[in-house]
Amino acid sequence: MGEFELIRHYFQRTGPHPPGVVLGVGDDCALLQPDPGQRLAVSTDMLVEGRHFFADVDPVALGHKALAVNLSDLAAMGARPLGFTLALALPRADATWLAGFSAGLFALADAAGCPLVGGDTTQGPLNLSITVFGQVPPGQELRRSGARAGDEVWVSGQLGDARLALEALLGEIELAPERLARARQRLERPTPRLALGLELRGLASAAADVSDGLCGDLGHILAASGVGADLEVGALLGSDAISADLRAQPRERALRCALAGGDDYELVFTAPAAAREALLQAARAAATPVSCLGRISAEPGLRWRNESGQPLDLALASFDHFA
Structure with missing residues (x-):
C-alpha cells in the first residue's frame, strides 16, 4: 500500500465539509474559516511509542488518545473545535492497525465536531503529532494568567x-x-x-x-x-x-x-x-x-x-x- 492510497483509504472522508472547513484533506493546505469575530486557538501535541504509550496499546484507544490530549488543550482555553491535522510516522502500513487507529480517531473527532483537515505520513518509528484548531470569542479565553488572591x-x-x-x-x-x-x-x-x-x-x-x-x-x-x-x-x-x-x-x-x-x-x-x-x-x-x-x-x-x-x-x- 502506497502513501497516498493509505491516506485515501484510512484518513480521507467523503461528503460535504463541516462548518468552518472550506477545504480539507487532499490539497497542499487546509482552509479554515472561523466564525466572524472569533480568535483562532491552536495547539500541538506529540505521542511517541515507548515514551507516551506502550507498543501493545489497542490502536483504537491510541487513535482516541492522540486527539483527546489536543482537544483537552482547547477545553482549557474555552475554545470550540474547528479541525485538526495529523502527522503520522509508521514503521509499516499495517492494515489492521490503521483500521483500528483511524476508527478510534474519527469516533472522537465526530463526537467533538472536530474534522481531520490535513497532515502528513512517512515511514519511521511510530510517532503521532496532531495540531488542533479551535475558536473562541476575544476576551473569553481561559488563560493561565488570570488567577487572583481569594479565588x-x-x-x-x-x-x-x-x-x-x-x-x-x-x-x-x-x-x-x-x-x-x-x-x-x-x-x-x-x-x-x-x-x-x-x-x-x-x-x-x-x-x-x-x-x-x-x-x-x-x-x-x-x-x-x-x-x-x-x-x-x-x-x-x-x-x-x-x-x-x-x-x-x-x-x-x-x-x-x-x-x-x-x-x-x-x-x-x-x-x-x-x-x-x-x-x-x-x-x-x-x-x-x-x-x-x-x-x-x-x-x-x-x-x-x-x-x-x-x-x-x-x-x-x-x-x-x-x-
Whole structure:
C-alpha cells in the first residue's frame, strides 16, 4: 500500500465539509474559516511509542488518545473545535492497525465536531503529532494568567487513576485485574472536557489542563498569575476527585498519583468564591463533576495543608521529559 492510497483509504472522508472547513484533506493546505469575530486557538501535541504509550496499546484507544490530549488543550482555553491535522510516522502500513487507529480517531473527532483537515505520513518509528484548531470569542479565553488572591481552586473529574495504571503496567505495583482495567481506561481513553471549558467562559479566572500532574499544571497558573495557592489534602482525598480504587491505595501512593501523576487530562481552574453557585451550575450543564481543593493566595508558592490546616512537607514533582 502506497502513501497516498493509505491516506485515501484510512484518513480521507467523503461528503460535504463541516462548518468552518472550506477545504480539507487532499490539497497542499487546509482552509479554515472561523466564525466572524472569533480568535483562532491552536495547539500541538506529540505521542511517541515507548515514551507516551506502550507498543501493545489497542490502536483504537491510541487513535482516541492522540486527539483527546489536543482537544483537552482547547477545553482549557474555552475554545470550540474547528479541525485538526495529523502527522503520522509508521514503521509499516499495517492494515489492521490503521483500521483500528483511524476508527478510534474519527469516533472522537465526530463526537467533538472536530474534522481531520490535513497532515502528513512517512515511514519511521511510530510517532503521532496532531495540531488542533479551535475558536473562541476575544476576551473569553481561559488563560493561565488570570488567577487572583481569594479565588478558589477547582479540578474536574478524577485525578490519579492514569498514573495508578501506569505504575501497574510497569510492574511497580500490583492491582487486581478489574481495578487495572478501570484505571487503564483512564490512561488510554481520557475524556477531553470540552463542554466544561465552554461553560467556564466568563466564570473561571484561569485554567489549564492536567497533562503532567496537578502540582505542575497548577504551578503554571500560579507562575503566570504571580500568585500562590493553599490546597487541602483532606479535601482532595475525601472528595469525588479521587476514585474509590485510588482511595483504597496507601495514602502516600494515592497522593503521589493524584497530585503529581499526569495523563489525567482534566481541567484545573480558578474562580472567584462569589461565583461558586454559578460554577456548580455550569458543571452540571456540562455533565462534569468538579471539586474545590483550596484557595489562591497572594503569597507565591504552592502549599499543601492537612485536614487541620497545618502545612505538609510533600516532595512532589510533575512529569518533565528532560528532568
